[in-house]
Amino acid sequence: MEKKIKPCTENEEILKQRFLALRDTLDLLNGKWRFCILLNLHYYEKLRFKDFFEVSEGISPKVLSSELTTLEAHQLIKKKLEHTPTQDITYYMLTEHAGEIWTVLNTLIEFGLSNRKEVIKSLSD
Amino acid sequence: MEKKIKPCTENEEILKQRFLALRDTLDLLNGKWRFCILLNLHYYEKLRFKDFFEVSEGISPKVLSSELTTLEAHQLIKKKLEHTPTQDITYYMLTEHAGEIWTVLNTLIEFGLSNRKEVIKSLSD
DNA sequence: CATCTTACTTTCCTGGAGGTTACTAAACAC
DNA sequence: GTGTTTAGTAACCTCCAGGAAAGTAAGATG
Secondary structure (H helix, E strand, O other): OOOOOOOOOOOHHHHHHHHHHHHHHHHHHOOOOHHHHHHHHHHHOEEOOOHHHHHOOOOOHHHHHHHHHHHHHOOOEEEEEEEOOOOEEEEEEEOOOHHHHHHHHHHHHHHHHHHHHHHHHHHHO | OOOOOOOOOOOHHHHHHHHHHHHHHHHHHOOOOHHHHHHHHHHHOEEOOOHHHHHOOOOOHHHHHHHHHHHHHOOOEEEEEEEOOOOEEEEEEEOOOHHHHHHHHHHHHHHHHHHHHHHHHHHHO
């Protein structure tokens, strides 16, 4: 490239780190069901395995299982056993760490909402 | 479902809208190259078609072309013709609207960075 | 002890995102 | 007028996320 592309001031190593960080976050939120599970857990506080089939209509047990495993591995959700006289029930809940991702999701939602307004506006032009 | 899942206060219709908004935003940022293109445009201000092959190593012309088209359709980037005495050059640039997505990307990056620290910390335990 | 529910796992399959390569059309360079 | 660069498009292929359906194991229920 004979004619260098003009870079802005930011240091290249930092830029690279930021690329990776963004990649990480998107990988974490991508997929059809992940964020859906997180939003529902935020909304309902705790859910059992079977509950997800009601609140996330269309998800299959295989996919649910693997998504829950992934989210747990990333410490965004956790299992909690509740002991009743007759049986133990496994619930899924958000972790404290998920509080952070909640602010992230809100940012994405706000953008989505304002973007939708934008699109509707530009369609009416 | 005999035993209703306990909902929090938020109205269901609003929740649904927020789901859709989040879906929209993630769809917009997903994919292997989209955000990469946006970050590079932010960094370099303007890029030609061929430039992307240097800054986004590994992207193919087919994919680049389709990603640029999508981003343009969503009004995050725009083409700009620059006239020199000898020829016209097509540049791609961010739109004003992309300013908003820039704050979104920053939020995602910040989460990714702090999350990475978190992971490193928990590995050392 | 037979059946139901819950919480999964296993196997198999498909659509589509993204890669590879080659092609084209226009402008420029020599 | 022959090669080179730019800005794509077209045809084809591959891999894997996610879906469908069935199976399993453990406890509750009757």
